[in-house]
Amino acid sequence: MKDDYPLFEVILEFNPKGIKRLELHSSTITDCNEEFADSIGYAREELIGQPLNTITLSEDVEDFSSLILKNGKTTQSQKLD
Secondary structure, three states, X not given: OHHHHHHHHHHHHHOOOOOEEEOOOOOEEEEEOHHHHHHHOOOHHHHOOOXXXXXXXXXXXXXXXXXXXXXXOOOHHHHHO
């Protein structure tokens, strides 16, 4: 993943869709693009470091966490949603 980091940063910054990056176990937002922040009415800086359940229904976070635990990993499309 380390070699892909600059590519991810370009995708994050220039993608017209909202993208967030989460810490796997705590579902804490570690990064997001402006489109994601704007789409939910927050500034990007406000979101980084916040648990995902502060901006979404806790059931959605639980469903996502269950999916991760069940599969043991995320797919590329799940990482970019």
